[in-house]
Amino acid sequence: MNCRSGELTAAWPEGDGGVHERAVVVNELAQGLRSMAEGMAWFAGSPEAEQRLVVRELGLFCIQARATEEDVQEAIARSGIRPTYTPAVMLTRWRLHMSALPPYDLPRAFRLLIALLATADTRRRERYCAGGCGHEWHQLARSTGAGPQAT
Secondary structure, three states: OOHHHOOOOOOOOOHHHHHHHHHHHHHHHHOOOOOHHHHHHHHHOOOHHHHHHHHHHHHHHHHHOOOOHHHHHHHHHHHOOOOOOHHHHHHHOOOOOOOOOOHHHHHHHHHHHHHHHHHHHHHHHHHHOOOOOOOHHHOHHHHHOOOOOOO
16 A cells, blocks of 8 residues: 555555554644544554554654643544543553553544644644754655645
8 A cells, every 4th residue: 555645545564664654644644634534444444453553653653743741631632532531541641552452442542642643743843843844754745745735
């Protein structure tokens, strides 16, 4: 699958290409270049082991984007996940290691972490990358021709 083709499928490439492919897809979701419905379908169509890997990587991306405690409340509201669901409770306690959750909680964790990444990365782009940057994940709109123009 080539996510730049405009089509998301559950077939994830093996090796380093798979890591890059997942990173592109989750960043496109966080930047609003892909709909959450597409993202949820992509996630749901993936094997459980891949879902766990995506959730783990998303936690790392949130740390890399310098998510804050304030971002957590916004992410919970933005995701539509109930604050009492386990992934939301974990996030309020700053526990990002959600890949060991039961299978039924993985889609909730995915949705929540995408919202957290979107919140943190938007702030980071506005604050540190407004004049342009070399972050590959901030150039996705240019490379795919989708969504708002990247800065």
